[in-house]
Amino acid sequence: MLVSRYVNKNVPGLEMSTALADIIPEEYPSGLVYAPVLENGQFLGFLDIEDLESMMDDHEKVSDCPLEKVSHLLKEDQHLFEVLPFFEKTGLPVLPVIDAEMQFSGVLEISAAASAFVSSYSFQTEGGSLVLSIPAIQYSLSELSRLVEANQGKVLSVLLEADPLLNQNYLVHLKINQPDLSRIVATLERFEYNVLEVHQTLEASSIDKDRFDQLMRYLGI
Numbered sequence: 200m201l202v203s204r205y206v207n208k209n210v211p212g213l214e215m216s217t218a219l220a221d222i223i224p225e226e227y228p229s230g231l232v233y234a235p236v237l238e239n240g241q242f243l244g245f246l247d248i249e250d251l252e253s254m255m256d257d258h259e260k261v262s263d264c265p266l267e268k269v270s271h272l273l274k275e276d277q278h279l280f281e282v283l284p285f286f287e288k289t290g291l292p293v294l295p296v297i298d299a300e301m302q303f304s305g306v307l308e309i310s311a312a313a314s315a316f317v318s319s320y321s322f323q324t325e326g327g328s329l330v331l332s333i334p335a336i337q338y339s340l341s342e343l344s345r346l347v348e349a350n351q352g353k354v355l356s357v358l359l360e361a362d363p364l365l366n367q368n369y370l371v372h373l374k375i376n377q378p379d380l381s382r383i384v385a386t387l388e389r390f391e392y393n394v395l396e397v398h399q400t401l402e403a404s405s406i407d408k409d410r411f412d413q414l415m416r417y418l419g420i
Contacts (some may be wrong), residue, residue, distance in 0.1 A: 200278055200279045200280075200315055201275065201277065201278060201279075201297055202273050202274065202275050202276070202277045202278075202279065202282060202307055203210060203274055203275035203276065203296075203304075204315075205279070205307060205311045205312060205315055206275065206296045206305040206306065206307055207231075207305050207306050207307070207308060207311065208304065208305035208314075209227060209228065209305075210228065210231065210234070210235060210305055210306050211226055211227065211234070212234075212235050212236070212237040212303060213234050213235065213236045213237065213246060213261050214236070214237065214238070214261065215236065215238060215243070215260070215261050215262040216260060216261070216262065216355060217260060217261045218239055218259060218260055219251060219255045219258060219259060219260065219261065219264070220255065220259075221382050222234070222246075222248060222251060223314055224248045224249075224251060225290050227248065227403060228308075230308075230310075231293060231306070231308065232247060232248055232249035233245035233246070233248070233267065233291065233292075233293050234246045234248045235295055235303060235305075235306065235318065236261055236266055236338065237303050239265055240303055241301065241302065241303060242269070242272060242295045242297065242303045243266060244266030244267055244268045244269065245266060245267040245269065245291070245293070245295075246261055246264060246266060246267075247267060249383060258341070264414040267291065269289060269291065270289075271285040271288065271289060271294060271296060272294075272295055272296075272297050273285070273294050273295065273296045273298060273307055274296070274297060274298075274299075275297070275298055275299070275304055276299075279312050279316070282294070282307065283312060284311070286309045286312070292308060292309045292310070293306045293307065293309065294306065295306045305345055307411040316406040322339070324355055324374075324376055325357060325373050325376070325378060325400075326374060326376040326377055326378060327374075327375055327377060327378055327379070327380040327385065327397070327398055327399035327400065328372060328373065328374050328375070328396075328397075328398040329371075329373045329375065329383070329387075329394060329396065329397055329398070330370060330371070330372050330373075330394070330395045330396035331343075331370070331371045331373070331387070331392050331393060331394055331395060332362050332364075332365060332368045332370055332393045333368060333369050333370070333371050333392065333393070334347075334365075334367055334369075335367055335368060335369050338359075338369050338371065340354075340357060343371070343387075343392075344389060346383070346386050346387055347373070347375055347383055349386060350377075350382045350383045350386055351377070352375045352376060352377045352380075352383055353375065353376045354373055354374070354375060355374045355376055356373075357371065357372065357373055357374075358371075359371055359372075360372075361407060370395070377399075378399055379387070379398040379400075380397055380399045381399075384397055
């Protein structure tokens with residue numbers, strides 16, 4: 200999941216000398232309102248083409264306009280995990296990407312990055328999800344995986360965030376490849392894990408259902 204796989208290279212770059220009247224917003228991908236401004240192939244900043252008409256009242260060229268500066272230039276060989284925090288830091292829906300020669304390569308849109316994760320195996324595979332609150336000092340993914348696998352489950356993905364109620368804790372979101380998490384939850388709670396949320400598609404395990412069905416057949420119901 201490298202940036203190079205998801206970079207959009209079909210984004211026309213503007214020069215500082217480009218006249219605003221010559222910019223055609225329709226040439227840019229749908230929904231993209233930031234046009235990259237370049238000098239000798241190097242990225243200088245973004246021009247907000249959504250405000251193009253109002254800017255033309257006071258400015259003639261790109262060099263006359265304020266640019267959206269970006270301190271985080273993404274590299275083509277970076278993993279998406281590394282670059283996602285930069286979207287939040289900059290507040291922009293798009294970030295510039297540079298190649299090994301530090302030349303502008305294209306842009307990475309946050310929608311493309313999000314789509315990459317959503318289409319990944321861990322998100323597409325059916326299963327359930329758990330949310331646990333765990334002291335940061337006690338967090339161990341290997342231990343959680345061991346307990347899940349002891350119940351014939353597999354941890355498909357993990358997301359950590361700070362617990363807003365307990366500063367020293369993580370909120371651990373686990374995606375597990377089992378639709379019924381009751382046995383896994385029971386095991387985690389037996390080991391004194393604080394399970395806050397359980398999201399599953401089955402009310403009871405298939406084994407419990409089989410036993411219930413057998414009892415009904417035995418009783419002739």
